[in-house]
Amino acid sequence: MARLLAGERWDLVFNIAEGLRGIGREAQVPALLDAYDIPYTFSDPLVMALSLHKGMTKRVLRGLGIPTPDFVVIEDLGDLRELALPYPVFVKPVAEGTGKGITAGSKIGDPSELFRRCAELLRDFRQGVLVETFLPGREFTVGLVGTGRSARCVGLMEVILKDNADRAGYTYANKENYEERVIYRRVDDAAARAAAAIALRAYLGLGCRDAGRVDLRVDLNGVPNFIEINPLAGLHPKHSDLPILCTLNGITYHDLIGEILASATARTEPHRQVRDHPTAPSAVAIAALGKRDAWLQ
Template sequence: MSEVHAKHVAVLMGGWSAEREVSLVSGTNIAKALEQKGYRVTRVDVRRDLAALIRDLSPRPDVVFNALHGKGGEDGLIQGVLEYMGLPYTHSPAMPSALAMDKAMTKRLLATVGMPVAEGVIVTKEQVLAGHVLPPPYVVKPVDEGSSVGVRIVQQGDNYTVLAEDGWLYGARVMVETFIPGRELTVGVMGDRALAVTEIVPVKGFYDYDAKYAQGGSIHVCPAEIPDDVTAEAKRLALLAHETLGCTGVSRSDFRWDDSKPGASGLCFLETNTQPGFTPTSLLPEQAAAVGISYADLCAWIVEHARCHA
């Protein structure tokens, strides 16, 4: 990509969600990369203070790079504020952001276009504490958190009072899904292109928050060493999710692949992340690099495709 200059970009980072620390790392890396590309960058540590945010965005930047993660950052809330202010911003608009953040609504919508999804139910914390709502093994997760925050796997013989271990801070609704055996795959999308398929191999346990962000917590195999038909189908499904949800810019969709089943029939969609991380262990920048797009060029591409969707 050619060098770009002059634009003033405000990078939003931090926020007040459970993913604040991840966002600060993403935002800091993005800001440095954009400065390397010649952009004028303002770093904005977002707090739950609308008046302060408006002040921090004055004078008005040409583009807002939204590097927030989790609630308040990728659920449509900040997107709505930026729409109201008439500011071009990166990633998806408010409605796709809100849809993708709600895992239950995402599954319901994507199932209508043929997306393979895990069987599951939405229940209350009290129902989960009372006993198994599905036959083990199953997965318990928040309906609207990211980065595997709060995710637990219940195996045969486990104590079903899983939510009582460290409390449950993730809302009244709990998603419980049948556990899909096999391998963890993820596919990044950039515009109208699926970049690559990565297999994620946790060093221990499953791909939880620590495995995602701790150095050495997981091994990323990119491109994944899987059959060509599985690669092609995973890419197709990731692009289908991106387009059906109405995402713009970049997204990343996660899958399980039960490799005991023939071909791509074992693929199962988990979720779509409308604002993938940009930390040193993040997957989308790795996939971009694998197809010849540097970290800084990826950030610049995202800025140049920013818009106000109002």
């Protein structure tokens, strides 16, 4: 902010900022850059704010006909009286990432257990709790790059839990200890191709830009269901899912970053040509406001 107020401007900001506080935290830096008419990578404030709220995202995508598990958002424990989902259910904070709040106890088998877990999450995270039908099938994560008609799937991997992993799913502990607990496998079968197609529909339906990642899980009928999307996917070359799945699919880290920059440049170039901007060498800044390792997820 100090640099902006001092008059600095850039042709493109490579935005990896997750923000600091609140449910709109990932929209903070994009909104600030929009206010100063500075182009940046990845999605706009609307997409960032919407996609962080898992319940709102699912409502929008369900309206587009994209399969996603039945769900409710619990804002206080009294909301549980209206719950009509069959057990087991899966619970997690409605607006967190990197598996935060997802543990071995996130798969819930009865009402008393659900009450206890929702009380813990409401207390610890101070936000709503997403309760959704538990899906027992395979789990995929899909990487996407591009914007609009140029958007495409660049790779998919199946997340397979080892015997020593939390059995509830891709929990925070499983992610943090993936080398010991998880197998990432490149797959290309009917279910994987269906997952990739659904992921692309979700990415386009929400208006994501430049790159992102979609998580899906297969239901009892063999249909991949949307679980959540990350339009600001982590970019650590060895620990983040998007670079990992790209590597599995033959795309180098250098090429992934190049794809992101190419997409951002292509969509912002016409805008730059009409802006009142000093004639100077292209400048690229990196916005990384937030936790020191926020971009690692």
